[in-house]
Amino acid sequence: MIENAVIGAVVVGAVLALFVVLCRFRRVHTTVDDAVLDAIQRLSKAAPELRSGLTERAADQAAKHLVELLNCVAVGIEDVSGDVMSWDGQANHHHRDMEYAIQSAKDHNRREHVNHEDLPCAQRGSCPMRSAVVVPLIVEGSIAGVLIVVGGVNSNKRLMRMANEIAGFLCTQLELAKLDESKQQLAQAEIRALRAQISPHFLYNALNTISSLIRTDPEQARELLQEFADFTRYSFRTSGLFTTLAEELRNIDRYLMIERARYDNRLNVRLKIAPEVLSVTVPFLVLQPLVENAVKHGVSRKTGGGTVTVIAQDNGNEALISVEDDGVGMDADRLFADLRDAHTTGAHVGIGNINQRMRSVFGDEYALMVETAPGLGMKVTLRVPKFHSGVRADLPDYTASEDEVPTHT
Missing domain, CATH: 3.30.450.40 (GAF domain)
Structure with a gap:
């Protein structure tokens, strides 16, 4: 500014x-x-x-x-x-x-x-x-x-x-x-960093899960393999700094479908999406790292598993988006210290990267809001303006229609 x-x-x-x-x-x-x-x-x-x-x-x-x-x-x-x-x-x-x-x-x-x-x-x-x-x-x-x-x-x-x-x-x-x-190069570098954060363990575990289903449930294996292919194609696309909320939601739905097959009843998913915000332009890969963080660091570490909730609602001139889990949570002061030192320690770099991108694109007032406490899970909230100068979605050849985007489960 x-x-x-x-x-x-x-x-x-x-x-x-x-x-x-x-x-x-x-x-x-x-x-x-x-x-x-x-x-x-x-x-x-x-x-x-x-x-x-x-x-x-x-x-x-x-x-x-x-x-x-x-x-x-x-x-x-x-x-x-x-x-x-x-x-x-x-x-x-x-x-x-x-x-x-x-x-x-x-x-x-x-x-x-x-x-x-x-x-x-x-x-x-x-x-x-x-x-x-x-x-x-x-x-x-x-x-x-x-x-x-x-x-x-x-x-x-x-x-x-x-x-x-x-x-x-x-x-x-x-x-x-x-x-x-320089700003374009920095934005591209930030996206490359987010791609690198897509856990290699997730890729390995996804393929392992699909492999285990080939004999027992070949139909589900084929479906998951297609979702995995679409997930990687979207996440590693080479062009575009922005996309629509519909595309981001479709991609995290692919991710969660694969993770639910892996965790079975230990991972529950709740989506509540207002259709009127599906066309809002958001930074590319702004939600998937938050959802992966909720699964990997929240629910998977909780005995008996838990629920990941994604909500997107209309908020006047903005879309209000939250990613919440009821997992293990953590001390808020420790989280903020980790975010401050993420560039040297690598801790929570996904959340820190997204926070920096939101502030860089929309202004400091659009920083992430994070709520967490030990044993009480974590909630990350984004405010995204519906219209912002210079921000336009760059859509791939395939784009999700509203019918393909889950809005409530």
Whole structure:
């Protein structure tokens, strides 16, 4: 949240600084409010594509809007290898003539200025260019490319300041793109960690259970083998950070079907799911580790077994989801200490990972709520907003229909 506020402040500061430059450089015939609105609108149009990084498409979109914003002769963007990603405007015949200045800007990490008088030009009398500024685009300490702003007047100071402000704006967007990429990589790493937490013992025991049923109950063995195949296909899919609650519930139903075959009457399952929340988008693999924790660390350690209860209900703008067991439980202070040190001890890493993902995606107010005590089982509750910016389910080829998702047992 603080990170978003800092980013917002940086962007607003860049817009205001650029506006001041533009007001001094151009004769503004509209009101100040109209000029500010125009600058913000043009910058907002130049920004979105850059959030995916410095691509040719992003450079084309940005250059087009920046030429209009600066009211200059041309805007060019070149990558660090020397390829022109975009040139919007006139005087493109001078790009080769400015190669020394472009290379110098990259080599020395500094702004370079070019006078038209110093360049060979067959259109000396009619060429729109009078000067140009080349500014390196520095992203996280490295040069990502260069910005070239070509002006039609000899006001070098103002052209330089304009180019500096625009370069700063572009660098901010590219840094945000890097941040988005890092967040995506972190999210993927968290999912890989959750996959690794799917107990190898569960996989072994599942196959052992199925094997033992082949002779005594081949029909059930075939059914469990199909459920096991679907469980592993879903859990180890390679794409998507989000899914629907219906898909998550279908997967934990597969898991619990296999575990019930193993534990027989020692494991009871109770599901109570409100149909209206099945379409809510949730982080991928957000429930299965909690259910596995309830079975493995709660019910299986209790003499005589117990019950795992999963409830999902409508709660206004949110879905309220809980995973509860009446197993052995544990001391709450010890659990919280384990969660705090999970990155070094590995204890309860599944719960800690999910807690971190919920906070990262939806905000700190969506941290897990955990209730437990020795001998009284454990209850983990998640609040999931029904709508959240940037959160969209990535569904596999096969998706569960509402009829296939158990809602009450």
